Amino acid sequence: MTLGQYLGAYEMSETPLAKAVAATIGALADAGQQLASLIALGPLAGAMAAKRHDDRFGDSQKELDFRAHAIVIDHLAAAPVALVGSEEADEAELLNADAPLVVAIDPLDGSSNIDTNASVGTIFSIYPAGGGTAALLQRGTQQLAAGVIIYGPQTGLMLTVGDGTALFTLDPRTGQFSLTQARAAIPPRCREYAVNSSNARHWDDGIRRYVADLVKGAEGPRGTDFNTRWVASMVADAFRILVRGGVYLYPGDARPGYHEGRLRLIYEANPIAFLIEQAGGGATDGVRRILEIEPTSLHQRTPLVFGSAEEVLHLGHYQTNAYAGGEESPLFGTRSLFRA
Numbered sequence: 001m002t003l004g005q006y007l008g009a010y011e012m013s014e015t016p017l018a019k020a021v022a023a024t025i026g027a028l029a030d031a032g033q034q035l036a037s038l039i040a041l042g043p044l045a046g047a048m049a050a051k052r053h054d055d056r057f058g059d060s061q062k063e064l065d066f067r068a069h070a071i072v073i074d075h076l077a078a079a080p081v082a083l084v085g086s087e088e089a090d091e092a093e094l095l096n097a098d099a100p101l102v103v104a105i106d107p108l109d110g111s112s113n114i115d116t117n118a119s120v121g122t123i124f125s126i127y128p129a130g131g132g133t134a135a136l137l138q139r140g141t142q143q144l145a146a147g148v149i150i151y152g153p154q155t156g157l158m159l160t161v162g163d164g165t166a167l168f169t170l171d172p173r174t175g176q177f178s179l180t181q182a183r184a185a186i187p188p189r190c191r192e193y194a195v196n197s198s199n200a201r202h203w204d205d206g207i208r209r210y211v212a213d214l215v216k217g218a219e220g221p222r223g224t225d226f227n228t229r230w231v232a233s234m235v236a237d238a239f240r241i242l243v244r245g246g247v248y249l250y251p252g253d254a255r256p257g258y259h260e261g262r263l264r265l266i267y268e269a270n271p272i273a274f275l276i277e278q279a280g281g282g283a284t285d286g287v288r289r290i291l292e293i294e295p296t297s298l299h300q301r302t303p304l305v306f307g308s309a310e311e312v313l314h315l316g317h318y319q320t321n322a323y324a325g326g327e328e329s330p331l332f333g334t335r336s337l338f339r340a
């Protein structure tokens with residue numbers, strides 16, 4: 001089944017807004033195809049990893065970030081989209097004022113990997129329009145659809161319209177995204193975790209104890225060995241977790257600017273959380289369900305934990321109940337106690 005056929009079936013069974021959602025997903029898939037071709041050229045396309053400037057958060061914008069933003073905006077301008085909130089623009093951009101939808105987007109996630117030939121991706125989220133730019137500050141539970149287009153050995157699309165998470169693969173022979181897994185199902189338990197351990201000295205006590213117990217493996221309180229898998233590209237870690245389970249965490253830490261972690265609530269955490277929940281997994285900030293967090297600004301950050309449902313819950317116990325592998329530790333148990 002092609003993406004077009006899948007969206008056709010969705011349109012017929014859903015609300016009037018579904019037609020607009022389907023058209024917008026189609027436009028994003030077209031943008032993704034164009035980006036996939038550009039990324040596949042690698043250095044032949046020029047210096048895509050070249051730094052354009054440092055943004056307001058100290059992250060640098062690469063040439064490919066800039067090109068990716070331009071490509072998605074071009075495609076969304078021809079879709080029923082009123083506003084776009086992008087990682088690559090300080091303010092929301094107005095496209096078609098009376099259109100029924102708004103889109104939040106990270107045009108290119110994992111841009112530190114551009115010149116290493118590792119996977120990167122486009123993360124998007126679609127909401128109903130209304131109330132001007134406030135429409136971009138709806139809770140994640142209000143998402144109509146969310147997806148990630150991943151540019152790796154294969155170009156893939158992880159998509160949810162609120163009825164499971166489907167995986168598509170771009171067939172370069174036909175130029176079509178084809179359905180390759182109708183319903184991703186994340187196993188509730190796992191033995192793989194993804195975290196940037198070089199930040200361990202900056203973590204709060206709950207995260208430190210949680211990861212320490214994973215590392216103790218079969219000899220520790222978990223009684224089993226865990227493996228680390230960290231691509232440093234959330235879209236690639238998310239794809240792996242959708243396919244075979246695992247847990248990803250980017251917690252808040254004590255570095256300046258990282259108290260709420262690195263990832264952005266509106267165009268990174270919410271769409272990932274929707275995709276993961278629709279595949280049976282969990283997504284929290286360590287304590288709260290991501291999809292229920294009330295957004296306050298377009299670029300706000302949030303700590304993010306997602307993946308196998310039982311593992312995400314288990315981590316939460318270290319944050320809230322002072323769980324320390326069976327030992328109670330009231331002093332270190334309260335997440336807020338050790339967060340700035």
Ligand SMILES: O=P(O)(O)OC[C@H]1O[C@](O)(COP(=O)(O)O)[C@@H](O)[C@@H]1O
Binds near residue numbers: 110112
């Ligand atoms: O380099 P760090 O701090 O470990 O961050 C890696 C994480 O940051 C991200 O690259 C997101 O940041 P960008 O949107 O700037 O690429 C994630 O994809 C990845 O998991």
Ligand SMILES: [Mg+2]
Binds near residue numbers: 087106108109110268
């Ligand atoms: Mg990103």
Ligand SMILES: [Mg+2]
Binds near residue numbers: 106107108109110
């Ligand atoms: Mg980005």
